[in-house]
Amino acid sequence: xxxxxxxxxxGLWDGGRCIIRSPRFTRLPEYNDxxxxxxxxxxxxxxxxGQVLESQKFTIGEGWIASDDxxxxxxxxxxxxxxxxxxSGLGHLVDSLADVGGEELEKVxxxxxxxxxxxxxxxxxxFDGLDITVVQKEKDFVGRDGNPGHQRWYDVVEFHGYExxxxxxxxxxxxxxxxxxxxxxxxxxxPKAAEDDPTTDGGLDEAVLDRIRAVARExxxxxxxxxxxxxxxxEVAEDEAYQAVVDDASETxxxxxxxxxxx
Numbered sequence: 001x002x003x004x005x006x007x008x009x010x011g012l013w014d015g016g017r018c019i020i021r022s023p024r025f026t027r028l029p030e031y032n033d034x035x036x037x038x039x040x041x042x043x044x045x046x047x048x049x050g051q052v053l054e055s056q057k058f059t060i061g062e063g064w065i066a067s068d069d070x071x072x073x074x075x076x077x078x079x080x081x082x083x084x085x086x087x088s089g090l091g092h093l094v095d096s097l098a099d100v101g102g103e104e105l106e107k108v109x110x111x112x113x114x115x116x117x118x119x120x121x122x123x124x125x126x127f128d129g130l131d132i133t134v135v136q137k138e139k140d141f142v143g144r145d146g147n148p149g150h151q152r153w154y155d156v157v158e159f160h161g162y163e164x165x166x167x168x169x170x171x172x173x174x175x176x177x178x179x180x181x182x183x184x185x186x187x188x189x190x191p192k193a194a195e196d197d198p199t200t201d202g203g204l205d206e207a208v209l210d211r212i213r214a215v216a217r218e219x220x221x222x223x224x225x226x227x228x229x230x231x232x233x234x235e236v237a238e239d240e241a242y243q244a245v246v247d248d249a250s251e252t253x254x255x256x257x258x259x260x261x262x263x
């Protein structure tokens with residue numbers, strides 16, 4: 001570092017351990033003339049004498065629409081599917097969180113989903129109470145208009161759980177967790193007659209079961225299947241009967257049977 005550079009700061013916190021509090025999706029008059037929704041949070045710093053960094057902004061891109069109570073993103077002006085751009089400030093945070101958190105994070109999120117807590121990056125509940133260690137990163141870029149720009153963001157380097165959950169802290173990953181994994185190959189059970197399929201009994205709605213099977217067909221592994229069912233299918237999140245169906249990780253469970261039918 002040069003002699004002069006060491007005396008210059010971006011004005012942003014360099015990073016460390018923080019607990020995210022009071023997250024809300026809102027607009028700021030001083031940011032893009034109040035036309036763009038951002039995630040605004042307070043960051044409690046347990047290692048810095050309990051200091052609180054108020055109103056920390058995480059960008060999510062343009063065109064998003066927030067709910068009136070500022071708790072979720074409800075859509076996009078262009079009607080496109082809810083997918084977070086991993087080049088945005090919030091995208092960097094979530095992407096690195098997924099990499100570092102690995103299986104420990106997945107277990108925590110599944111438990112939160114079972115309790116009825118949304119865990120997508122478009123709900124503030126994913127971030128509220130999140131206990132993490134972050135580092136600040138930055139880069140120069142050239143915008144679509146040809147003008148140069150500079151971006152700063154935070155990457156997660158350690159996941160400690162949630163403030164209110166008492167989750168066991170996870171060690172910082174020494175390498176990124178693999179996101180794309182080979183589809184789980186359950187041992188092939190003997191073909192089952194339709195009348196023996198346990199998911200067809202018990203008065204369960206076949207339309208809901210079909211949606212569960214559709215999730216299984218798209219899932220890369222059982223953990224992804226389980227997480228998606230709890231987050232995307234309301235009946236699973238709210239009804240113990242459907243929870244029993246998706247929680248069955250055995251060879252005769254709906255996930256394994258669906259994969260078997262695809263082979």
